[in-house]
Amino acid sequence: MPDPANTEPSNAPALTIEGLRISAATEHGRVDVVDDVHLTLRPGRITGLAGESGSGKTVTGLAVLRLLAEPTLRVESGRILLGDLDLARLPRGELRALRGRRVSMVFQEPMTSLDPAFTVGTLIGEVLRRHLGMDRRAARERAVELLDRVGIPEPEKRVDSFPFQLSGGMQQRVLIAMAVACGPDVLIADEPTTALDVTVQAQILRLLRSLTDDGMAVLLVTHDLGVLAEHCDDLVVMYAGQVVETGPVDDVLAAPAHPYTAGLLAAVPSTARRVERLATIPGTVPPPHLLPAGCRFVARCPHAAPVCEEPVTLEDAGGGRSRRCARAAELDLEGVGR
């Protein structure tokens, strides 16, 4: 008899980032803009990456695809593991062959990522021809199927449209079709809905969810914690270049382990929370050249104490959660119901 355990989908991570540090050349010299980032993407799951502007979300995503603007930005240390491959060390040519095939990315502004000179059929077909060696005809047929899959009506007609003939939401669907054309293990979606109106945003997020059915792992980057609360399975919170908290989204929302997460949650409108209680976190994120030696959130934290002046590491908190707060064990932070 077949062992049922063998038919279970593998729980191996789709992608793991360990101790990632990225520096940038700035007017203040070379400074770390991402430091000690750890995260795990699992097959079939959407992982949300949250944090205020400048926290290092985009730079982290770009590093996975080796799309950092080098030499201004560069990976200093850490590993980016896709199976046995360390993407941070892979020769550039080998990484280029994986991009679009095993790891893909979609960005905020669809129109700037779509070449206006070609029809959507040609654009999608080009991905299939380059990575899978399909001929023109097979690629076109597959492009129509992909347009259908990403929810574009009348795909046989739309395949001959130019990007400017489509709405912003449809353009984003085309970009997603290009990104998933080769069935990648990992899709990084960096603010994929920020430029779209709310209804279209919800449709695109549902599309991303449906694409995880085949086991693709998604990293959904956004500063909108409300979107993440609704659409992801796991949450990673970054602050000033570091991961400060990770865990299954329901657990983190119900009982955040880091005061920064709690502060973000207090600023999210929710049915369980009255509007007049909405708060914002006072102060701003310190720039990379002015980071304190200890906890980077200390100047804005309502729970700051002398111990917070000491450097603090990301510690495993059990239950798939981790946190970077010296006072985590003694704090009882308020979460939100879903």
Ligand SMILES: Nc1ncnc2c1ncn2[C@@H]1O[C@H](COP(=O)(O)OP(=O)(O)OP(=O)(O)O)[C@@H](O)[C@H]1O
């Ligand atoms: N090309 C660059 N040269 C120098 N510094 C850069 C460059 N790109 C990003 N940075 C710096 O790296 C840090 C992280 O930026 P990043 O764009 O990753 O933030 P983010 O979390 O994506 O913010 P947002 O929510 O605004 O998109 C910031 O301090 C930013 O100024």
Ligand SMILES: [Mg+2]
């Ligand atoms: Mg960004």
